[in-house]
Each structure stands twice: as structure tokens, then as C-alpha cells.
Amino acid sequence: MSSNANLYAAIEASARRAGDAVAFSLDGSTLSYAGLLTLVGRYANALTQLGVGRGERVTVQVEKSLGNVALYLATLKIGAAYQPLNTAYTAAELDYFLGDAEPALLVADPRRVETLRPIAAARGVRHVETLDAAGEGSLAYLAATLPGAAPTAICEPDDLAALLYTSGTTGRSKGAMITHRNLSSNAKALLDIWAFQPGDVLLHALPIFHVHGLFVALNTALLNGSEIIWLPKFDADTVMAHLPRATVMMGVPTFYSRLLAHPGFTRELCAGMRLFIAGSAPLLAETHRQFQAATGHAILERYGMTECGMITSNPYVGTRLPGSVGYPLPDVSVRIVGEDGAELPRGEVGMLETNGPNRFLGYWRMPEKTAAEIRPDGFFTTGDLASMAPDDRVTIVGRGKDLIISGGLNIYPKEIEMEIDQFPGVVESAVIGVPHADFGEAVVAVVVARAAATLDDLALGEWLAGRLARFKLPKHIATVEELPRNTMGKVQKAELRARYKTLFPGA
Incomplete structure (x- = not known):
């Protein structure tokens, strides 16, 4: 019998090994890995009771909470597909997503649910439940009444794990079909190249409707059995208060520029940190230099996108070059091509294309768009202009797409x-x-x-x-x-x- 490719099966195994160790800490309280398994089991049973089946979509537009984490993991556990949406999206924008994804369930903020119910009903969504920033709401109340044990679905590597929408230059958002293979391969590679180790503590101040906070940060930390310091959002004072207990922080460049601008941000605060990672947007070379001068830490910049997760990373050991996004991840291929699609010599600027186990399956219900973006040999056209040095180091120089x-x-x-x-x-x-x-x-x-x-x-x-x-x-x-x-x-x-x-x- 083949092993289970469900990403949650690997997270579940890691959580069982961690047992009573702290999984999440927030506002002076903690949730152990054993407690997380029980919470996920309850949410999985709630989804099953609501009739969510394998491969069906669960659309989620709620504030960051541990209930939201449990919902994400429970969706994986039952073999359904998680579809997170930015909490800033308007009702008009949500109408498009519901019509395109056709989810079995919409989970919304209680403050907006009455506005969204008629939209969901018109789009044929079978159930609408609520979840708030405290992890409370109708879905949480249902889960609390159910057992904490539930079976984990057996999934194939290319089964759909998530559906993430990324805007297109035509104005119509595209649903990127993310598989269990995509998520697992990326998380395991990052564990290795970023040298995650027992005792690492992740400071998490990112949103979780986005690849960065949801997949890169959460999946990696959970597979490592790390404690996650769980912050609802980035606030410089709050982040600095928790830095002495953390060893790893992931953030967008804005986080680092705001920390540098804070008068209380000192080298001493960062003394116990092992790694600062930046992504989701280009990190200014000047910010990189200022941060290193102020803290002694060279920020590790990496490069990725919705469709492929992480593609390249600066090295953990070695030179983290300002302005560079580093080297392709293990098992990830990168090439630079000209307008004719032919690979260019090293050092020349062209379109960056990539392939590997991290590359998404294609665009949801858009076969023509999928065929246009994924070449016959499997390489995905990222839309980013880049150059590659003789040693494979990649530098992004601009964007071909109007992003x-x-x-x-x-x-x-x-x-x-x-x-x-x-x-x-x-x-x-x-x-x-x-x-x-x-x-x-x-x-x-x-x-x-x-x-x-x-x-x-x-x-x-x-x-x-x-x-x-x-x-x-x-x-x-x-x-x-x-x-x-x-x-x-x-x-x-x-x-x-x-x-x-x-x-x-x-x-």
C-alpha cells in the first residue's frame, strides 16, 4: 500500500511526536500539539457533518485565528480544498470567487455574514458558517460539540489541496490549483535549506490568506514541531516584545523597514534570533544593508509566487547578496528565456521560467490560460524578468506582467x-x-x-x-x-x- 500523500498526514505525524509541546502561544495562553490534533479533529467532523466532500472547495474569508488554522488543517485532513480570501475583499469581489470556485461551504466573519448570505445562496453555496478573530462563531460552536478524532483521507500527490486566486492582467482572477505534492515538497525543502531544528520558535505576524503566512510559515513550522508565537497582525511594539523568545521570523519587506524606523529596535533584541526571512515583495538592497548594520543579521531573501510557492532562496550558510533572490530550491528547475522561448546565456536578462514538484497543476477551469502559461515541457512562465549568474544565482530585474x-x-x-x-x-x-x-x-x-x-x-x-x-x-x-x-x-x-x-x- 502506498504512503499517504496528504500533507496533513505528515503534519499529524509531526504533531504526535511533539505531543504536549507548545504549538501556538498567544496572549499568555498556549495550545499544545496534542490539543491542536483534537481541535483539527473536531473541525474535520464539523466539515463532514456539513456535507463537505473530497475535492470540494471550502471558501474562507475570516480574520486570523487558531480556529482558522484548525479549519485549514481540517480541510486538508478530509481531502477537501482550502480556498482562502483576503479579508479586505468586498462583497462584489466575493461574488465572483463564489461563482467561479463553486464551494460547498463559505466561512465568513460574523460581522459580514448577513451581507454575504444572499450572494452565497445565489451562487448555490450549500452552507454558510461564521468564524471571528477570537476563533468563535457558528462553525466553532458546531466543532465544539463533536469528537476530536477523525480519519485522515488518503490522498494522491496531485489531489487538490488548495485553490488560491491570483489576479490577472485581464482583470479576472485565476484560481491556481495547488496540490498536496506542491505543498509537501516546498515545506520539506524549506525545512532543510533554512536549517530548521528542534527548539526553533517562529514569530508569526503575517496574514494567513496568503501563500507566505499560510504555506511558507505555517506548514514549515508545523512539520518541524516548532512553537509558533501567534500575533493577529504586524505591530512593531508587539513584535519587539516577542523577539527575545523567537529564533525565526518571516515577514514582508515592510516589516523590516518599520522595525528599523522604531527607536526601540536594538541589536540586543535580536540576540537570540537565528534567522530573519523576507519575501512577497522585493527587499530594497538599502534595507538589507541597514538591517545588517543595526542587528548583525543579514536578512535571507527568497522568491516565490502563488502558482509555485517558493522557487529560489538565498543560502542559510553563505552570502546573502542584497538584491538577489538566491538559488533554485532542491528539485526546482529555473531557466531564463528570450522572446522566442529559447534559453539565454548566463548573465542575460529574459523571462524566468520554472518547473518542479512545487509547480501548480494549472488554473481552475481555464484550460486555455493553463496551456498559455505552462509550456509543453512543464515549465511555467512566471512573468518576471531575471538574470542567472554562472553559479545559478538568480536576480529579479523587473516584471514582464504589469504587476x-x-x-x-x-x-x-x-x-x-x-x-x-x-x-x-x-x-x-x-x-x-x-x-x-x-x-x-x-x-x-x-x-x-x-x-x-x-x-x-x-x-x-x-x-x-x-x-x-x-x-x-x-x-x-x-x-x-x-x-x-x-x-x-x-x-x-x-x-x-x-x-x-x-x-x-x-x-
Whole structure:
């Protein structure tokens, strides 16, 4: 009989070995690994009682909590697929996700559930349950009435474990089908290359609707049997209060820039730390240098994406070069190709493509898009421009796709432009990312108004706030007479980025 490829089976085995050791610590209380197994079992029984079957989707838009963790693990345990959504998404955005994913269950914040129930009903969702930031709600209450033991489903490596949506340049989000093989291979590789060891304590201040906080941080720490210091969000004072007990921290570049700006952040606070890891957005070389000077620690930068998890990483032992994302993970292949698809000589800039056990299965119900993005030999076109040194070290130099990364979150301009262009008085718009000292990049909208109309920036901003998640909202709206175009009529966004690159001081 073949072994179980279900990622949860490996996490379950690790938790059993850890036993009464602390799995999570928060607000002065703790949850042991044995207690986590019981909690996950209760949630698994709750999902089964609600009729969630193997391969069915569980859509989750709730605040970070231990109940949310138990729900994620329970979804894996029963062989269903976990579909997390950013808590900032509006009801209109959620309507699309429910229509596309067709989940069996929606788990929502109690404060929003009455708004979402009719949307879910119209999309054919069978059940709607609630879970709040304290891990309480109708789903938690149901789970509490059920036994803590439940069978773990036998899964094949390519069975669907998660469905994560990533925005597309057409404005339509794509569901990346993430398998148990994808998650397991990545977590096991990271355990090795980042030298996780008994006694490691992870400081977790990331959201868990995102690959970084959910898969990279949680899966790795749980497989290691580590204690996880569980923080609801990043707050510099709170993070610094817990740093002396931690050995590993994962964060977006914004975390590190904010720590550096805090007057109480000292080298002594970091004395017990083993590793600081940065990802989800490019880390400025200057931030890397300042952090090392202030703490003695060189931040380890890595590179990944929704579709492939982690692809490259700077070394644990060796030079962590500022501006570089390091080397391909074990069993992960990376190549740089030209416009003709042929591999380029080392040192030349081209499109980064990758393949390996971490590469996703394809886009949910989008076979044409899958075929366009995954080549016949299995390599995935990332959309990022990069170069590779003779020793295989990778440097990302730009993005072929029109992507903005602000505060570690991916934002695609087309989606915002489609909304702006519907606003009365707008002729057209172009959305760009410009340097921002805190967020890495800030969203800027450049708008052309009708000749007879005077665009009300405040009204446009308020209108967008009801249609888009907050992190997508422009931090500046500029009105111009016309957008710069080339001879083919294409808007020259590079020119706009150059024009507005000094908009935010200190970037």
C-alpha cells in the first residue's frame, strides 16, 4: 500500500511526536500539539457533518485565528480544498470567487455574514458558517460539540489541496490549483535549506490568506514541531516584545523597514534570533544593508509566487547578496528565456521560467490560460524578468506582467482601471506602481477626464472604496489631458512611472 500523500498526514505525524509541546502561544495562553490534533479533529467532523466532500472547495474569508488554522488543517485532513480570501475583499469581489470556485461551504466573519448570505445562496453555496478573530462563531460552536478524532483521507500527490486566486492582467482572477505534492515538497525543502531544528520558535505576524503566512510559515513550522508565537497582525511594539523568545521570523519587506524606523529596535533584541526571512515583495538592497548594520543579521531573501510557492532562496550558510533572490530550491528547475522561448546565456536578462514538484497543476477551469502559461515541457512562465549568474544565482530585474506589489500583496492595474473607467466623467485611466518607502510600491492612478467634466478625486476615491479591497485603492490620483502612447497606441506606463517616481518622499 502506498504512503499517504496528504500533507496533513505528515503534519499529524509531526504533531504526535511533539505531543504536549507548545504549538501556538498567544496572549499568555498556549495550545499544545496534542490539543491542536483534537481541535483539527473536531473541525474535520464539523466539515463532514456539513456535507463537505473530497475535492470540494471550502471558501474562507475570516480574520486570523487558531480556529482558522484548525479549519485549514481540517480541510486538508478530509481531502477537501482550502480556498482562502483576503479579508479586505468586498462583497462584489466575493461574488465572483463564489461563482467561479463553486464551494460547498463559505466561512465568513460574523460581522459580514448577513451581507454575504444572499450572494452565497445565489451562487448555490450549500452552507454558510461564521468564524471571528477570537476563533468563535457558528462553525466553532458546531466543532465544539463533536469528537476530536477523525480519519485522515488518503490522498494522491496531485489531489487538490488548495485553490488560491491570483489576479490577472485581464482583470479576472485565476484560481491556481495547488496540490498536496506542491505543498509537501516546498515545506520539506524549506525545512532543510533554512536549517530548521528542534527548539526553533517562529514569530508569526503575517496574514494567513496568503501563500507566505499560510504555506511558507505555517506548514514549515508545523512539520518541524516548532512553537509558533501567534500575533493577529504586524505591530512593531508587539513584535519587539516577542523577539527575545523567537529564533525565526518571516515577514514582508515592510516589516523590516518599520522595525528599523522604531527607536526601540536594538541589536540586543535580536540576540537570540537565528534567522530573519523576507519575501512577497522585493527587499530594497538599502534595507538589507541597514538591517545588517543595526542587528548583525543579514536578512535571507527568497522568491516565490502563488502558482509555485517558493522557487529560489538565498543560502542559510553563505552570502546573502542584497538584491538577489538566491538559488533554485532542491528539485526546482529555473531557466531564463528570450522572446522566442529559447534559453539565454548566463548573465542575460529574459523571462524566468520554472518547473518542479512545487509547480501548480494549472488554473481552475481555464484550460486555455493553463496551456498559455505552462509550456509543453512543464515549465511555467512566471512573468518576471531575471538574470542567472554562472553559479545559478538568480536576480529579479523587473516584471514582464504589469504587476504592482504593495506591502507584500499583488495588485494588477487592469482590475483597478476597469473600475475607474466606469466612473462618470472618466475617459480612460492608467494605474501604475511607484516607489514608496513603507509599502515598497504605492498604487497611483493617472486619469483622463472628459473635456466638459471636472473630476472630483475625493468622490472617485470614495466610489472605488466600495468596489475594491482597501489595499488596491490608489494612494494618489493624478488628472492629465492625455496618456502617453507609442506609435501602436499602447499606453507607455514606463514613462508614467518615471514621471511620478518621486511622488512619495523618502522612497
